[in-house]
Amino acid sequence: MLTETQAWDVLHAVPDPEIPVISVTELGIVREVLARDGGLHVVVTPTYSGCPATEVISQSIHDALVAAGAGEVSVETRIAPAWTTDWITEPAKEKLRAYGIAPPGGDAPVGPQPIRFVPRKLACPRCGSTDTTRLSQFGSTACKALYRCQSCLEPFEYFKPI
Protein backbone atom coordinates (compact mmCIF):
# COMPACT_ATOMS: atom_id res chain seq x y z
CA MET A 1 0.00 0.00 0.00
CA LEU A 2 1.26 3.45 -0.94
CA THR A 3 -0.33 6.81 -0.36
CA GLU A 4 -0.64 9.17 -3.30
CA THR A 5 2.22 11.27 -1.90
CA GLN A 6 4.44 8.22 -1.59
CA ALA A 7 3.52 7.22 -5.13
CA TRP A 8 4.54 10.64 -6.46
CA ASP A 9 7.88 10.22 -4.66
CA VAL A 10 8.40 6.91 -6.44
CA LEU A 11 7.51 8.46 -9.79
CA HIS A 12 9.94 11.36 -9.28
CA ALA A 13 12.67 8.72 -9.61
CA VAL A 14 11.35 7.05 -12.79
CA PRO A 15 13.49 8.36 -15.68
CA ASP A 16 12.25 9.22 -19.13
CA PRO A 17 13.58 6.36 -21.31
CA GLU A 18 14.89 8.67 -24.02
CA ILE A 19 16.21 11.49 -21.85
CA PRO A 20 17.20 9.67 -18.65
CA VAL A 21 18.44 12.82 -16.86
CA ILE A 22 14.87 13.91 -16.23
CA SER A 23 12.04 12.00 -14.62
CA VAL A 24 8.59 11.31 -15.99
CA THR A 25 7.14 13.79 -13.49
CA GLU A 26 9.60 16.52 -14.48
CA LEU A 27 8.63 15.98 -18.09
CA GLY A 28 5.04 16.68 -17.05
CA ILE A 29 3.51 13.53 -18.46
CA VAL A 30 2.14 12.11 -15.19
CA ARG A 31 -1.19 13.90 -14.83
CA GLU A 32 -2.87 12.16 -11.90
CA VAL A 33 -2.22 9.58 -9.22
CA LEU A 34 -5.25 8.19 -7.42
CA ALA A 35 -5.38 5.70 -4.56
CA ARG A 36 -8.11 3.28 -5.54
CA ASP A 37 -9.34 0.00 -4.05
CA GLY A 38 -6.13 -0.68 -2.18
CA GLY A 39 -4.05 0.03 -5.28
CA LEU A 40 -3.17 2.96 -7.52
CA HIS A 41 -4.48 4.42 -10.72
CA VAL A 42 -2.07 6.59 -12.69
CA VAL A 43 -2.97 8.84 -15.63
CA VAL A 44 -0.23 9.62 -18.15
CA THR A 45 -0.32 11.65 -21.34
CA PRO A 46 1.87 11.07 -24.40
CA THR A 47 4.27 13.78 -25.55
CA TYR A 48 3.69 13.19 -29.29
CA SER A 49 0.94 10.92 -30.60
CA GLY A 50 3.50 8.69 -32.28
CA CYS A 51 6.01 8.72 -29.45
CA PRO A 52 7.34 5.14 -29.33
CA ALA A 53 8.38 5.63 -25.70
CA THR A 54 4.80 5.94 -24.43
CA GLU A 55 4.31 2.24 -23.82
CA VAL A 56 7.73 1.82 -22.24
CA ILE A 57 6.92 4.73 -19.92
CA SER A 58 3.60 3.22 -18.82
CA GLN A 59 5.34 -0.07 -18.16
CA SER A 60 8.15 1.48 -16.13
CA ILE A 61 5.66 3.50 -14.07
CA HIS A 62 3.70 0.35 -13.38
CA ASP A 63 6.79 -1.67 -12.49
CA ALA A 64 8.28 1.02 -10.23
CA LEU A 65 5.07 1.37 -8.22
CA VAL A 66 4.57 -2.37 -7.91
CA ALA A 67 8.18 -2.77 -6.77
CA ALA A 68 7.59 -0.07 -4.14
CA GLY A 69 4.69 -2.11 -2.79
CA ALA A 70 1.71 -0.30 -4.31
CA GLY A 71 -0.31 -3.46 -4.92
CA GLU A 72 -2.57 -3.32 -7.97
CA VAL A 73 -1.47 -0.56 -10.36
CA SER A 74 -3.37 0.54 -13.44
CA VAL A 75 -1.96 3.07 -15.91
CA GLU A 76 -4.30 4.98 -18.17
CA THR A 77 -3.22 7.01 -21.22
CA ARG A 78 -5.25 10.17 -21.66
CA ILE A 79 -4.67 12.59 -24.52
CA ALA A 80 -6.68 15.60 -23.29
CA PRO A 81 -5.54 18.15 -22.38
CA ALA A 82 -2.71 17.74 -24.86
CA TRP A 83 0.79 17.70 -23.45
CA THR A 84 2.78 20.88 -23.84
CA THR A 85 6.43 21.65 -23.23
CA ASP A 86 5.15 24.30 -20.78
CA TRP A 87 4.67 21.38 -18.36
CA ILE A 88 8.39 20.62 -18.22
CA THR A 89 9.52 21.90 -14.82
CA GLU A 90 12.08 24.69 -14.52
CA PRO A 91 14.69 22.50 -12.75
CA ALA A 92 14.24 19.91 -15.51
CA LYS A 93 14.96 22.56 -18.15
CA GLU A 94 18.30 23.21 -16.45
CA LYS A 95 19.02 19.49 -16.35
CA LEU A 96 18.31 19.29 -20.08
CA ARG A 97 20.72 22.12 -20.75
CA ALA A 98 23.43 20.48 -18.65
CA TYR A 99 22.82 17.26 -20.58
CA GLY A 100 23.42 19.07 -23.88
CA ILE A 101 19.82 19.57 -25.01
CA ALA A 102 18.66 23.18 -25.35
CA PRO A 103 15.36 23.41 -23.44
CA PRO A 104 12.23 24.81 -25.11
CA GLY A 105 12.65 28.55 -25.61
CA GLY A 106 9.64 30.42 -24.30
CA ASP A 107 6.05 29.30 -24.06
CA ALA A 108 4.45 26.87 -26.45
CA PRO A 109 2.86 28.55 -29.48
CA VAL A 110 -0.88 29.06 -29.20
CA GLY A 111 -3.24 29.77 -32.07
CA PRO A 112 -2.48 29.89 -35.79
CA GLN A 113 1.22 29.87 -36.64
CA PRO A 114 3.04 31.13 -39.73
CA ILE A 115 3.82 28.26 -42.04
CA ARG A 116 7.26 29.61 -42.86
CA PHE A 117 9.89 28.98 -40.24
CA VAL A 118 11.02 32.01 -38.30
CA PRO A 119 14.48 31.29 -36.87
CA ARG A 120 14.94 32.16 -33.24
CA LYS A 121 18.18 32.94 -31.48
CA LEU A 122 18.93 29.82 -29.58
CA ALA A 123 21.76 29.57 -27.06
CA CYS A 124 24.17 26.65 -27.43
CA PRO A 125 23.79 24.46 -24.33
CA ARG A 126 27.56 23.91 -24.26
CA CYS A 127 29.13 27.34 -24.68
CA GLY A 128 26.10 29.67 -24.48
CA SER A 129 26.78 31.30 -27.85
CA THR A 130 23.68 32.40 -29.74
CA ASP A 131 25.48 32.04 -33.07
CA THR A 132 23.61 28.85 -33.91
CA THR A 133 21.87 27.46 -36.99
CA ARG A 134 19.22 24.85 -37.43
CA LEU A 135 20.28 21.71 -39.31
CA SER A 136 16.97 19.88 -39.21
CA GLN A 137 13.57 20.41 -37.71
CA PHE A 138 13.59 16.86 -36.41
CA GLY A 139 16.38 15.38 -34.32
CA SER A 140 16.74 11.89 -32.92
CA THR A 141 13.12 12.04 -31.76
CA ALA A 142 10.08 13.98 -32.94
CA CYS A 143 10.23 16.24 -29.90
CA LYS A 144 13.66 17.63 -30.74
CA ALA A 145 15.28 19.61 -33.56
CA LEU A 146 18.92 19.47 -34.56
CA TYR A 147 21.10 22.59 -34.36
CA ARG A 148 24.75 23.46 -34.75
CA CYS A 149 26.74 26.00 -32.79
CA GLN A 150 28.93 28.21 -35.01
CA SER A 151 31.13 29.17 -32.06
CA CYS A 152 32.14 25.83 -30.57
CA LEU A 153 31.13 23.96 -33.75
CA GLU A 154 29.30 21.27 -31.80
CA PRO A 155 25.90 19.98 -32.88
CA PHE A 156 23.16 19.96 -30.26
CA GLU A 157 19.50 19.12 -29.92
CA TYR A 158 16.71 21.53 -29.13
CA PHE A 159 13.54 20.51 -27.33
CA LYS A 160 10.89 22.12 -29.55
CA PRO A 161 8.09 24.02 -27.82
CA ILE A 162 4.69 22.48 -28.54
Added chain:
Amino acid sequence: MTTPNPAHIEYVTRLGDNALILGQRMSEWCGYAPVLEEDMALANMSLDLIGQARMLLTRVGQLEGKGRDEDQLAFLRTEMLYRNLTLCELPNADFGRTMVRNFLFASFQVLMWERLLASSDTELAAIAAKSIKEARYHAQHAGDWVVRLGDGTSESHERTQAALDYLWPYTAEFFAATPSDEAVAAAGIGPAWSELEAAWEAVVVPVLNEATLTVPARTPFKSYGKFGRHSEHLGHLLSEMQYLQRTYPGAQW
Protein backbone atom coordinates in the same frame (compact mmCIF):
# COMPACT_ATOMS: atom_id res chain seq x y z
CA MET B 1 -24.13 3.72 -26.16
CA THR B 2 -25.96 5.73 -28.79
CA THR B 3 -26.89 4.41 -32.23
CA PRO B 4 -23.93 4.50 -34.61
CA ASN B 5 -24.06 7.44 -36.99
CA PRO B 6 -22.72 6.26 -40.37
CA ALA B 7 -21.81 9.79 -41.48
CA HIS B 8 -19.79 10.33 -38.32
CA ILE B 9 -18.00 6.98 -38.70
CA GLU B 10 -17.18 7.67 -42.31
CA TYR B 11 -15.82 11.12 -41.51
CA VAL B 12 -13.45 9.89 -38.82
CA THR B 13 -12.43 6.93 -41.00
CA ARG B 14 -11.35 9.38 -43.70
CA LEU B 15 -9.22 11.29 -41.22
CA GLY B 16 -7.70 8.10 -39.84
CA ASP B 17 -6.97 6.55 -43.22
CA ASN B 18 -5.28 9.72 -44.51
CA ALA B 19 -2.88 9.60 -41.57
CA LEU B 20 -2.37 5.85 -41.75
CA ILE B 21 -1.66 5.62 -45.48
CA LEU B 22 0.58 8.67 -45.69
CA GLY B 23 2.40 7.53 -42.53
CA GLN B 24 3.02 4.13 -44.10
CA ARG B 25 4.04 5.63 -47.44
CA MET B 26 6.44 8.14 -45.92
CA SER B 27 8.05 5.46 -43.75
CA GLU B 28 9.43 3.92 -46.97
CA TRP B 29 12.05 6.67 -46.82
CA CYS B 30 13.51 5.18 -43.66
CA GLY B 31 17.12 4.32 -44.51
CA TYR B 32 16.92 5.92 -47.98
CA ALA B 33 16.55 9.65 -47.50
CA PRO B 34 19.15 11.89 -49.18
CA VAL B 35 20.72 12.91 -45.86
CA LEU B 36 20.62 11.43 -42.38
CA GLU B 37 18.80 14.43 -40.87
CA GLU B 38 15.96 14.07 -43.36
CA ASP B 39 15.86 10.33 -42.85
CA MET B 40 15.13 10.97 -39.18
CA ALA B 41 12.69 13.77 -39.96
CA LEU B 42 10.67 11.60 -42.33
CA ALA B 43 10.66 8.68 -39.91
CA ASN B 44 9.52 10.96 -37.08
CA MET B 45 6.74 12.49 -39.16
CA SER B 46 5.62 9.00 -40.17
CA LEU B 47 5.44 8.10 -36.51
CA ASP B 48 3.35 11.18 -35.77
CA LEU B 49 0.92 10.25 -38.54
CA ILE B 50 0.70 6.64 -37.45
CA GLY B 51 0.11 7.80 -33.88
CA GLN B 52 -2.72 10.02 -35.12
CA ALA B 53 -4.11 7.11 -37.14
CA ARG B 54 -4.10 4.91 -34.04
CA MET B 55 -6.17 7.41 -32.09
CA LEU B 56 -8.56 8.05 -34.97
CA LEU B 57 -9.13 4.40 -35.84
CA THR B 58 -9.61 3.59 -32.17
CA ARG B 59 -12.32 6.26 -32.24
CA VAL B 60 -13.86 4.67 -35.36
CA GLY B 61 -13.96 1.36 -33.52
CA GLN B 62 -15.77 2.97 -30.58
CA LEU B 63 -18.27 4.72 -32.85
CA GLU B 64 -19.19 1.67 -34.89
CA GLY B 65 -19.49 -0.49 -31.78
CA LYS B 66 -18.60 -3.75 -33.49
CA GLY B 67 -15.69 -4.48 -31.20
CA ARG B 68 -13.03 -3.73 -33.80
CA ASP B 69 -9.84 -2.14 -32.53
CA GLU B 70 -7.27 0.07 -34.29
CA ASP B 71 -5.28 -2.94 -35.50
CA GLN B 72 -8.23 -4.72 -37.03
CA LEU B 73 -9.24 -1.54 -38.81
CA ALA B 74 -5.72 -0.76 -39.98
CA PHE B 75 -4.69 -4.22 -41.10
CA LEU B 76 -7.75 -6.27 -41.95
CA ARG B 77 -9.83 -4.13 -44.27
CA THR B 78 -9.78 -4.63 -48.02
CA GLU B 79 -8.70 -1.91 -50.40
CA MET B 80 -12.08 -0.46 -51.27
CA LEU B 81 -12.93 0.05 -47.61
CA TYR B 82 -10.10 2.57 -47.17
CA ARG B 83 -11.21 6.17 -47.34
CA ASN B 84 -7.90 8.01 -47.66
CA LEU B 85 -7.28 10.73 -50.20
CA THR B 86 -5.58 9.41 -53.33
CA LEU B 87 -2.75 11.90 -52.79
CA CYS B 88 -1.69 10.04 -49.64
CA GLU B 89 -1.16 6.72 -51.43
CA LEU B 90 0.82 7.96 -54.44
CA PRO B 91 4.42 6.72 -54.60
CA ASN B 92 7.06 8.89 -52.97
CA ALA B 93 9.06 9.33 -56.18
CA ASP B 94 11.92 11.75 -55.47
CA PHE B 95 12.53 13.81 -52.34
CA GLY B 96 11.09 16.89 -54.04
CA ARG B 97 7.77 15.24 -54.74
CA THR B 98 7.66 13.89 -51.21
CA MET B 99 8.17 17.39 -49.82
CA VAL B 100 5.60 18.98 -52.12
CA ARG B 101 3.05 16.35 -51.12
CA ASN B 102 3.80 16.81 -47.43
CA PHE B 103 3.43 20.55 -47.80
CA LEU B 104 0.10 20.35 -49.64
CA PHE B 105 -1.29 17.75 -47.24
CA ALA B 106 0.08 19.07 -43.93
CA SER B 107 -1.26 22.55 -44.73
CA PHE B 108 -4.66 20.95 -45.26
CA GLN B 109 -4.34 18.98 -42.03
CA VAL B 110 -3.48 22.08 -40.01
CA LEU B 111 -6.65 23.82 -41.18
CA MET B 112 -8.74 20.72 -40.59
CA TRP B 113 -7.41 20.20 -37.06
CA GLU B 114 -8.02 23.88 -36.28
CA ARG B 115 -11.67 23.40 -37.11
CA LEU B 116 -11.92 20.07 -35.30
CA LEU B 117 -10.72 21.64 -32.05
CA ALA B 118 -14.36 22.68 -31.65
CA SER B 119 -15.87 19.34 -32.72
CA SER B 120 -19.00 18.20 -30.90
CA ASP B 121 -17.25 14.81 -30.74
CA THR B 122 -15.09 15.56 -27.70
CA GLU B 123 -12.79 12.60 -28.42
CA LEU B 124 -12.16 13.97 -31.89
CA ALA B 125 -11.56 17.44 -30.45
CA ALA B 126 -8.96 15.96 -28.08
CA ILE B 127 -7.22 14.19 -30.97
CA ALA B 128 -7.23 17.47 -32.90
CA ALA B 129 -5.65 19.36 -30.00
CA LYS B 130 -2.87 16.80 -29.90
CA SER B 131 -2.35 16.45 -33.65
CA ILE B 132 -2.42 20.10 -34.63
CA LYS B 133 0.85 20.72 -32.81
CA GLU B 134 2.46 18.00 -34.90
CA ALA B 135 0.86 19.02 -38.19
CA ARG B 136 2.22 22.57 -37.78
CA TYR B 137 5.76 21.25 -37.60
CA HIS B 138 5.16 19.03 -40.61
CA ALA B 139 3.85 21.96 -42.66
CA GLN B 140 6.78 24.16 -41.65
CA HIS B 141 9.29 21.45 -42.41
CA ALA B 142 7.87 20.75 -45.86
CA GLY B 143 7.28 24.44 -46.57
CA ASP B 144 10.95 25.14 -45.91
CA TRP B 145 11.97 22.45 -48.34
CA VAL B 146 9.52 23.51 -51.04
CA VAL B 147 11.02 27.01 -50.99
CA ARG B 148 14.56 25.74 -50.79
CA LEU B 149 14.11 23.34 -53.71
CA GLY B 150 11.79 25.49 -55.82
CA ASP B 151 14.00 28.55 -55.43
CA GLY B 152 17.18 26.48 -55.65
CA THR B 153 19.18 25.25 -58.64
CA SER B 154 17.62 24.92 -62.07
CA GLU B 155 17.57 21.14 -61.58
CA SER B 156 15.81 21.32 -58.20
CA HIS B 157 13.41 23.97 -59.52
CA GLU B 158 12.44 21.85 -62.51
CA ARG B 159 11.89 18.74 -60.44
CA THR B 160 9.88 20.58 -57.81
CA GLN B 161 7.72 22.21 -60.46
CA ALA B 162 7.17 18.80 -62.07
CA ALA B 163 6.19 17.42 -58.66
CA LEU B 164 3.70 20.23 -58.14
CA ASP B 165 2.25 19.76 -61.64
CA TYR B 166 1.84 16.05 -60.93
CA LEU B 167 0.30 16.40 -57.46
CA TRP B 168 -1.83 19.51 -57.82
CA PRO B 169 -4.76 17.82 -59.64
CA TYR B 170 -5.10 15.39 -56.72
CA THR B 171 -5.64 18.25 -54.28
CA ALA B 172 -9.10 18.88 -55.76
CA GLU B 173 -10.16 15.73 -53.94
CA PHE B 174 -9.37 17.37 -50.57
CA PHE B 175 -12.40 19.60 -51.00
CA ALA B 176 -14.77 17.34 -52.95
CA ALA B 177 -18.14 17.02 -51.25
CA THR B 178 -19.21 13.66 -49.88
CA PRO B 179 -22.79 12.59 -49.12
CA SER B 180 -22.08 12.69 -45.38
CA ASP B 181 -20.76 16.28 -45.33
CA GLU B 182 -24.07 17.90 -44.59
CA ALA B 183 -24.96 15.59 -41.71
CA VAL B 184 -21.48 15.93 -40.23
CA ALA B 185 -21.46 19.71 -40.43
CA ALA B 186 -25.02 19.94 -39.08
CA ALA B 187 -24.09 17.80 -36.08
CA GLY B 188 -21.08 20.03 -35.38
CA ILE B 189 -18.68 17.10 -35.81
CA GLY B 190 -16.49 18.86 -38.34
CA PRO B 191 -16.43 21.13 -41.36
CA ALA B 192 -17.70 20.15 -44.78
CA TRP B 193 -14.53 19.64 -46.83
CA SER B 194 -15.34 22.41 -49.29
CA GLU B 195 -15.28 24.94 -46.44
CA LEU B 196 -11.50 24.59 -46.19
CA GLU B 197 -10.62 25.31 -49.81
CA ALA B 198 -10.26 29.10 -49.74
CA ALA B 199 -8.27 29.06 -46.51
CA TRP B 200 -5.98 26.34 -47.85
CA GLU B 201 -5.21 28.24 -51.04
CA ALA B 202 -4.54 31.36 -49.01
CA VAL B 203 -1.90 29.45 -47.05
CA VAL B 204 -0.37 27.38 -49.81
CA VAL B 205 -0.17 29.77 -52.77
CA PRO B 206 2.09 32.41 -51.12
CA VAL B 207 4.61 29.74 -50.19
CA LEU B 208 4.56 28.32 -53.72
CA ASN B 209 5.09 31.83 -55.04
CA GLU B 210 7.99 32.32 -52.68
CA ALA B 211 9.37 29.07 -54.06
CA THR B 212 9.15 30.62 -57.57
CA LEU B 213 6.81 27.82 -58.61
CA THR B 214 3.90 28.23 -60.98
CA VAL B 215 0.60 27.19 -59.45
CA PRO B 216 -1.14 24.96 -61.98
CA ALA B 217 -4.65 25.79 -63.19
CA ARG B 218 -7.48 23.57 -62.01
CA THR B 219 -8.43 20.87 -64.53
CA PRO B 220 -11.45 18.56 -64.78
CA PHE B 221 -9.33 15.68 -63.41
CA LYS B 222 -10.90 13.95 -60.41
CA SER B 223 -9.65 11.28 -58.06
CA TYR B 224 -11.85 9.27 -55.72
CA GLY B 225 -9.76 7.69 -53.00
CA LYS B 226 -11.94 9.09 -50.25
CA PHE B 227 -14.88 7.26 -51.79
CA GLY B 228 -12.95 3.99 -51.80
CA ARG B 229 -11.98 4.08 -55.49
CA HIS B 230 -8.23 4.12 -55.37
CA SER B 231 -5.29 4.36 -57.72
CA GLU B 232 -3.35 1.19 -58.57
CA HIS B 233 -0.82 2.14 -55.89
CA LEU B 234 -2.87 1.48 -52.76
CA GLY B 235 -3.11 -2.28 -53.27
CA HIS B 236 0.65 -2.62 -53.38
CA LEU B 237 1.05 -0.51 -50.27
CA LEU B 238 -1.56 -2.57 -48.41
CA SER B 239 -0.04 -5.86 -49.41
CA GLU B 240 3.15 -4.83 -47.67
CA MET B 241 1.45 -3.17 -44.70
CA GLN B 242 -0.99 -6.02 -44.07
CA TYR B 243 1.38 -8.86 -44.78
CA LEU B 244 2.19 -9.74 -41.19
CA GLN B 245 -1.39 -9.71 -39.88
CA ARG B 246 -2.62 -11.64 -42.92
CA THR B 247 0.08 -14.28 -42.57
CA TYR B 248 0.07 -14.55 -38.79
CA PRO B 249 -3.44 -13.48 -37.75
CA GLY B 250 -3.49 -11.91 -34.29
CA ALA B 251 0.30 -11.64 -34.08
CA GLN B 252 1.44 -9.15 -31.44
CA TRP B 253 4.72 -7.38 -30.73
